[in-house]
Amino acid sequence: MSQPPTTPDLTDRTRQVFDAASRRDSDAVLSFFAPDAVMDLSDGGLGTFRGIGAVRGFLEDWFGTWDSYEVDPEEVCDFGHGVVFIVYGEQGSMGSMGSVGQRRAWCLLWVEDLISFVAVYLDPEQARAAAQRLAEERE
Numbered sequence: 001m002s003q004p005p006t007t008p009d010l011t012d013r014t015r016q017v018f019d020a021a022s023r024r025d026s027d028a029v030l031s032f033f034a035p036d037a038v039m040d041l042s043d044g045g046l047g048t049f050r051g052i053g054a055v056r057g058f059l060e061d062w063f064g065t066w067d068s069y070e071v072d073p074e075e076v077c078d079f080g081h082g083v084v085f086i087v088y089g090e091q092g093s094m095g096s097m098g099s100v101g102q103r104r105a106w107c108l109l110w111v112e113d114l115i116s117f118v119a120v121y122l123d124p125e126q127a128r129a130a131a132q133r134l135a136e137e138r139e
Contacts, residue, residue, distance in 0.1 A: 081138035085131035
Protein backbone atom coordinates (compact mmCIF):
# COMPACT_ATOMS: atom_id res chain seq x y z
CA MET A 1 0.00 0.00 0.00
CA SER A 2 1.44 3.37 -0.97
CA GLN A 3 1.80 6.18 1.52
CA PRO A 4 0.30 9.62 0.84
CA PRO A 5 2.86 12.28 -0.06
CA THR A 6 4.30 14.10 2.95
CA THR A 7 5.08 17.27 1.00
CA PRO A 8 2.02 19.47 0.42
CA ASP A 9 1.15 20.37 -3.14
CA LEU A 10 2.12 24.03 -3.15
CA THR A 11 0.03 24.83 -6.22
CA ASP A 12 -3.07 23.54 -4.39
CA ARG A 13 -2.17 25.47 -1.25
CA THR A 14 -1.61 28.62 -3.32
CA ARG A 15 -5.05 28.20 -4.92
CA GLN A 16 -6.54 27.88 -1.40
CA VAL A 17 -4.99 31.25 -0.51
CA PHE A 18 -6.69 32.81 -3.54
CA ASP A 19 -10.01 31.12 -2.73
CA ALA A 20 -9.87 32.70 0.73
CA ALA A 21 -8.96 36.07 -0.81
CA SER A 22 -12.02 35.90 -3.08
CA ARG A 23 -14.10 35.52 0.07
CA ARG A 24 -12.21 38.49 1.59
CA ASP A 25 -11.46 36.23 4.53
CA SER A 26 -8.34 37.78 6.05
CA ASP A 27 -8.07 35.14 8.77
CA ALA A 28 -8.13 32.30 6.24
CA VAL A 29 -5.59 34.03 3.99
CA LEU A 30 -3.29 34.76 6.93
CA SER A 31 -3.47 31.15 8.14
CA PHE A 32 -1.12 30.36 5.23
CA PHE A 33 1.44 33.02 6.24
CA ALA A 34 4.41 32.64 8.58
CA PRO A 35 4.44 35.01 11.59
CA ASP A 36 7.46 36.85 10.13
CA ALA A 37 6.21 36.86 6.53
CA VAL A 38 7.12 39.71 4.19
CA MET A 39 4.74 41.02 1.52
CA ASP A 40 6.50 43.23 -1.03
CA LEU A 41 4.13 45.40 -3.05
CA SER A 42 6.76 47.96 -4.02
CA ASP A 43 6.31 47.21 -7.74
CA GLY A 44 2.84 48.75 -7.46
CA GLY A 45 4.03 51.60 -5.23
CA LEU A 46 2.40 50.25 -2.07
CA GLY A 47 5.54 49.44 -0.08
CA THR A 48 6.63 46.40 1.89
CA PHE A 49 4.80 44.88 4.85
CA ARG A 50 6.85 42.92 7.40
CA GLY A 51 5.27 40.55 9.89
CA ILE A 52 1.81 39.07 10.10
CA GLY A 53 0.35 42.18 11.78
CA ALA A 54 1.46 44.45 8.96
CA VAL A 55 0.27 41.98 6.30
CA ARG A 56 -3.08 41.74 8.10
CA GLY A 57 -3.41 45.53 8.13
CA PHE A 58 -2.72 45.72 4.42
CA LEU A 59 -5.16 42.90 3.57
CA GLU A 60 -7.97 44.32 5.66
CA ASP A 61 -7.49 47.77 4.11
CA TRP A 62 -7.31 46.25 0.60
CA PHE A 63 -10.40 44.09 1.01
CA GLY A 64 -12.23 47.05 2.55
CA THR A 65 -11.81 49.16 -0.61
CA TRP A 66 -13.91 46.71 -2.63
CA ASP A 67 -17.71 46.44 -2.65
CA SER A 68 -17.36 43.08 -4.40
CA TYR A 69 -14.12 41.22 -5.02
CA GLU A 70 -12.85 38.10 -6.75
CA VAL A 71 -9.46 36.78 -7.75
CA ASP A 72 -9.12 34.17 -10.46
CA PRO A 73 -5.83 32.25 -10.71
CA GLU A 74 -4.93 31.90 -14.39
CA GLU A 75 -1.60 30.13 -14.04
CA VAL A 76 0.05 28.52 -11.01
CA CYS A 77 3.53 27.01 -11.39
CA ASP A 78 5.70 25.29 -8.79
CA PHE A 79 9.32 26.17 -9.60
CA GLY A 80 10.64 23.86 -6.86
CA HIS A 81 12.47 24.66 -3.62
CA GLY A 82 9.30 26.25 -2.19
CA VAL A 83 8.94 28.82 -4.98
CA VAL A 84 5.54 29.28 -6.64
CA PHE A 85 4.63 31.69 -9.45
CA ILE A 86 1.02 32.72 -10.03
CA VAL A 87 -0.75 34.98 -12.51
CA TYR A 88 -4.24 36.06 -11.54
CA GLY A 89 -7.05 38.34 -12.54
CA GLU A 90 -8.53 40.58 -9.89
CA GLN A 91 -11.95 42.07 -10.44
CA GLY A 92 -14.83 43.59 -8.56
CA SER A 93 -16.53 46.88 -7.89
CA MET A 94 -15.45 49.96 -5.97
CA GLY A 95 -18.16 52.48 -5.15
CA SER A 96 -18.47 55.23 -7.76
CA MET A 97 -15.70 53.65 -9.87
CA GLY A 98 -18.03 50.76 -10.71
CA SER A 99 -16.47 47.59 -12.07
CA VAL A 100 -12.70 47.41 -12.14
CA GLY A 101 -10.24 44.70 -12.98
CA GLN A 102 -6.53 44.16 -13.24
CA ARG A 103 -4.02 41.42 -13.83
CA ARG A 104 -1.18 40.77 -11.39
CA ALA A 105 1.41 38.11 -10.62
CA TRP A 106 3.01 36.80 -7.43
CA CYS A 107 6.32 35.20 -6.65
CA LEU A 108 5.81 33.20 -3.43
CA LEU A 109 8.27 31.47 -1.16
CA TRP A 110 6.85 28.68 1.00
CA VAL A 111 8.94 27.59 3.99
CA GLU A 112 7.73 24.78 6.25
CA ASP A 113 4.22 24.86 4.70
CA LEU A 114 3.78 28.61 5.25
CA ILE A 115 4.28 31.63 3.02
CA SER A 116 7.48 33.34 4.10
CA PHE A 117 7.73 35.90 1.30
CA VAL A 118 5.50 37.19 -1.47
CA ALA A 119 6.33 39.80 -4.08
CA VAL A 120 3.48 41.21 -6.15
CA TYR A 121 4.24 42.34 -9.70
CA LEU A 122 2.32 44.34 -12.27
CA ASP A 123 4.12 42.50 -15.10
CA PRO A 124 3.75 38.70 -15.01
CA GLU A 125 7.02 38.20 -16.88
CA GLN A 126 8.93 40.10 -14.20
CA ALA A 127 7.32 37.86 -11.58
CA ARG A 128 8.19 34.74 -13.57
CA ALA A 129 11.83 35.85 -13.86
CA ALA A 130 11.94 36.62 -10.11
CA ALA A 131 10.51 33.17 -9.32
CA GLN A 132 13.08 31.48 -11.56
CA ARG A 133 15.94 33.41 -9.91
CA LEU A 134 14.67 32.62 -6.42
CA ALA A 135 14.30 28.90 -7.20
CA GLU A 136 17.85 28.81 -8.64
CA GLU A 137 19.22 30.58 -5.52
CA ARG A 138 17.55 27.97 -3.30
CA GLU A 139 18.94 24.92 -5.18
